[in-house]
Amino acid sequence: MPTSHCAYDTRLLVITLILLRGARAYTWSFKEAPSQCGQSTVAVAGNDGTPPFHILIAPFGPSPLPNGIETRQILDIPFTGNQSEVQFQLTYPTGSQFIAVVSDASGFASGGTGVATMVTNSTDNSCFDATSTVQFDFVFNIFPTVAQVVQCQNLRISTPNFLGIIPGGQSFVIPEGTITTDASTGTGFSYQANLRAGTTFLLMGGDVRGNGTGGSVTYIVALGNNDGSCLSNNSPSSTPGSPAGATSSSSSPSSTSGSSAGGSVPTET
Structure with a gap:
């Protein structure tokens, strides 16, 4: 290269x-x-x-x-x-x-x-194997769907620890609710997605070994049935106005994507 x-x-x-x-x-x-x-x-x-x-x-x-x-x-x-x-x-x-x-x-x-x-260009490619897919320590599940996170809709997330990362916005620790065990979905907790429709949102799983040991999945929050009952001025969001993070022209992405990247793929039911 x-x-x-x-x-x-x-x-x-x-x-x-x-x-x-x-x-x-x-x-x-x-x-x-x-x-x-x-x-x-x-x-x-x-x-x-x-x-x-x-x-x-x-x-x-x-x-x-x-x-x-x-x-x-x-x-x-x-x-x-x-x-x-x-x-x-x-x-x-x-x-x-x-x-x-x-x-x-x-x-x-x-x-x-x-x-x-x-990431900018370099002749050094010794730090990764371009033929081998990364493996994370565990795979996490969310229910009822893997395709969408919907504004104000409840999700069931498998344990243990999760972070919500919003590019250029307010990232946060996902509050862990009461842990329960369900015959069809296993052990986990419910989280109401108090995120505004259109927000890009990375769900990252971790455990006692550190953040991200379960990988991450990227979503763009869907509007669903337009339920805004969970939203407030304190709801996590992208920063209004000009995006943060001034970059050199060589490091600014030409586009962004809401696809999964470098993370676990939750199990669909």
């Missing part, structure tokens, strides 16, 4: 992922354009974040590899101690996209969620 000849200016390399919900206490950014198998550095700025910090990288959109082979793992990366920077290898292929979420000690996604970012 030829090396890209774009003349990266330092100002273009810094991908500033601006705070996403109102006036956030701290900001974070990539110091260079994320590239295939390259070392990426994420830095936190501002005085109000509380270490330790943490970044979650979730695949987004289809795989660009031949035959759609999906090699992208979810990356769950802690910063060390009180450090405000972390460096890691981005094990994603050129042309693929990802969503990044930064958290601190105050809670998940306290630093906000970036918009879709595209």
Whole structure:
């Protein structure tokens, strides 16, 4: 794969992922354009974040590899101690996209969620096997359907732990309801999707081993029967106005996709 000849200016390399919900206490950014198998550095700025910090990288959109082979793992990366920077290898292929979420000690996604970012070109492809599909530690199920998440409709989700990730918006921990066992759907809990129709939503499964060990599935929330009874000003959503996450031209995706990416495929009933 030829090396890209774009003349990266330092100002273009810094991908500033601006705070996403109102006036956030701290900001974070990539110091260079994320590239295939390259070392990426994420830095936190501002005085109000509380270490330790943490970044979650979730695949987004289809795989660009031949035959759609999906090699992208979810990356769950802690910063060390009180450090405000972390460096890691981005094990994603050129042309693929990802969503990044930064958290601190105050809670998940306290630093906000970036918009879709595209991985830039590199001659190094040693960090993934383009012929082998990624395997996650478990497969999760949702009911009654795998095709849609519907505004204000109840879902039944298999345990254990789940996150809701909204690109460029308010990501959140899905509240775990009462755990019950059903003869047809197994063990799980109910969650009312208080998400507005049209919202892009990644459902990510995790457990004691970390976030994303069960993969993720991407949905675009459907309107259904136009039930808005569960919605309020506090309902998770994409940020109104200009999208957050200013990127260099080399890292901005030409399009986004609501398809599944790098995650478990729930079992259909």
